[in-house]
Amino acid sequence: MDIDIRLWGDLSRTLARQYGAKAAFVDVDGNSLSFEGFDKRVNRLNHALASHGCVKGERVAILAKNCTAYVETYGLAKSGMVVVPLNWRLAPEELASLLAHSQPAVVIADEQHAALIDSLRTELAFTRLFIIIGAARQGWAAYEEVLAQGSEQEPQPSSPLHPDDAICLMYTSGTTGTPKGVALSHRGILGNARVSAQQVLQLKPADRALAVMPFFHVGGMWYYLHASYSAGCTSVILPGFDPEAVLARIPRDAITHVHLVPTMISALLASPALAQADLSSLRLIFYAASSIPVVLLKQAMKAFAHCGFLQSYGATETGMLTVLNEADHLVALEAGKSHLLASCGRVLPENELLIVDDSGQCLVQGQGGEIAARGAYMMLGYWGNPQATAAALRDGVFHTGDMGHVDDEGYVYLVDRKQDMVVTGGENVYPSEVEQVLYQHPAVAQVAVFGIPDPVWVEKVVAAVVFKDGQALSEPALIAYAKQHLAAYKCPKRVFIEQQLPTSAVGKIVKKTLRQKFSVPEEAPHASS
Numbered sequence: 001m002d003i004d005i006r007l008w009g010d011l012s013r014t015l016a017r018q019y020g021a022k023a024a025f026v027d028v029d030g031n032s033l034s035f036e037g038f039d040k041r042v043n044r045l046n047h048a049l050a051s052h053g054c055v056k057g058e059r060v061a062i063l064a065k066n067c068t069a070y071v072e073t074y075g076l077a078k079s080g081m082v083v084v085p086l087n088w089r090l091a092p093e094e095l096a097s098l099l100a101h102s103q104p105a106v107v108i109a110d111e112q113h114a115a116l117i118d119s120l121r122t123e124l125a126f127t128r129l130f131i132i133i134g135a136a137r138q139g140w141a142a143y144e145e146v147l148a149q150g151s152e153q154e155p156q157p158s159s160p161l162h163p164d165d166a167i168c169l170m171y172t173s174g175t176t177g178t179p180k181g182v183a184l185s186h187r188g189i190l191g192n193a194r195v196s197a198q199q200v201l202q203l204k205p206a207d208r209a210l211a212v213m214p215f216f217h218v219g220g221m222w223y224y225l226h227a228s229y230s231a232g233c234t235s236v237i238l239p240g241f242d243p244e245a246v247l248a249r250i251p252r253d254a255i256t257h258v259h260l261v262p263t264m265i266s267a268l269l270a271s272p273a274l275a276q277a278d279l280s281s282l283r284l285i286f287y288a289a290s291s292i293p294v295v296l297l298k299q300a301m302k303a304f305a306h307c308g309f310l311q312s313y314g315a316t317e318t319g320m321l322t323v324l325n326e327a328d329h330l331v332a333l334e335a336g337k338s339h340l341l342a343s344c345g346r347v348l349p350e351n352e353l354l355i356v357d358d359s360g361q362c363l364v365q366g367q368g369g370e371i372a373a374r375g376a377y378m379m380l381g382y383w384g385n386p387q388a389t390a391a392a393l394r395d396g397v398f399h400t401g402d403m404g405h406v407d408d409e410g411y412v413y414l415v416d417r418k419q420d421m422v423v424t425g426g427e428n429v430y431p432s433e434v435e436q437v438l439y440q441h442p443a444v445a446q447v448a449v450f451g452i453p454d455p456v457w458v459e460k461v462v463a464a465v466v467f468k469d470g471q472a473l474s475e476p477a478l479i480a481y482a483k484q485h486l487a488a489y490k491c492p493k494r495v496f497i498e499q500q501l502p503t504s505a506v507g508k509i510v511k512k513t514l515r516q517k518f519s520v521p522e523e524a525p526h527a528s529s
Contacts, residue, residue, distance in 0.1 A: 042075030047150030056080030085216035181383035205232035313344035422451030
């Protein structure tokens with residue numbers, strides 16, 4: 001990426017000149033959009049919305065599955081408009097809350113989600129224009145017809161743009177609380193895309209990306225798809241993840257790299273189509289957004305032996321913080337350092353990572369505490385929430401809520417979310433440690449460990465488990481297995497056998513849902529006489 005690029009529009013114009021007719025994006029039906037064509041369509045969208053009175057700083061919300069139009073909406077940054085991507089898995093009342101918070105002047109939706117927006121119309125008095133990605137209908141203007149109203153000439157924002165202007169509001173998942181709108185800037189987005197493309201993924205223009213992560217997620221859009229775009233790669237966009245579709249598109253489109261989360265990797269390994277799939281073009285699997293069980297990672301590295309693996313850790317608020325690169329993965333397998341596979345790598349040069357105690361004081365190397373970070377491409381803050389911003393960003397240091405430590409070689413190890421730690425009988429138990437053990441049992445496909453209220457222990461450790469097809473195990477047998485490897489206080493007191501575990505749209509297991517489901521109050525036992 002050109003070091004003189006300071007605004008999103010600079011990047012789009014530069015790539016249009018540099019790569020011209022080369023395909024920037026290919027949709028699920030095989031239709032391609034060139035770098036030059038993409039820039040022109042972005043210009044049209046900016047002009048069209050300006051004709052409806054949209055100015056710098058106004059929000060444009062989008063509720064849709066992955067598609068090229070989705071990517072184009074981010075180009076409204078040329079006029080200083082702020083894009084608000086919405087999670088299509090949220091309930092109507094949850095979406096209404098986010099819309100009320102962001103108050104978009106424009107709402108864009110695909111045909112699959114237009115009815116959901118219609119059900120909320122009475123609560124959207126602040127929205128002036130509704131655009132559907134598809135055919136026009138009552139109350140909706142067709143996306144392509146709106147674009148046709150705009151000019152291909154470079155748009156002029158209503159007031160000057162600055163690298164620290166907001167480009168989007170990315171709402172946090174809300175798995176541990178109320179979602180917050182993370183305001184990200186041109187400087188932050190472009191900086192993180194550059195770091196991802198050059199230092200992490202090491203992309204070249206000849207590379208071809210497969211985009212299956214949802215675009216409302218910061219990892220799916222800005223730190224993967226946008227990184228690939230900024231490197232001049234061609235990106236193939238799928239509406240969502242389907243293991244058979246992924247395995248078919250890799251050879252069809254000569255895909256060289258893909259971003260997956262652990263649940264997606266697990267689904268690929270379980271797919272009958274894997275054995276026949278031609279994956280020779282694939283050189284890199286980038287996994288992020290969720291920690292991965294070491295057992296699953298080893299299985300994947302064996303199944304995709306010709307392919308490199310790479311992990312990054314970060315947050316919506318911070319961007320990428322660490323990287324466990326391909327060489328680290330190989331050393332872990334070949335040099336007897338398998339413990340590295342439990343690491344999320346070393347800190348990237350642009351960042352400083354600290355381990356702090358509850359008072360915010362730095363701990364010595366090796367001690368466990370909360371991970372805090374300082375970097376060049378941090379969020380601007382939480383939109384309309386100065387109190388939450390002040391609580392998370394203290395003296396320029398963001399407190400992640402993740403617990404971990406750094407070893408003497410500089411490798412960072414995540415232990416768990418601070419909110420997920422279980423305090424049982426006065427002892428701290430990190431669920432990830434218990435999960436790693438249970439994942440080693442050959443019958444276990446998925447597991448989530450969490451705490452629920454207990455009248456004696458205050459909290460007790462429990463597990464929800466999904467077994468592999470055709471395999472099963474009794475609750476006592478799995479608890480006994482855990483006791484072979486863990487201290488008794490760390491072992492689950494109960495195991496709930498499930499057909500599936502609740503996951504977020506990016507494949508993270510939602511422990512909050514499990515805690516709510518299984519937190520049934522119990523009476524304290526009577527004291528014995």
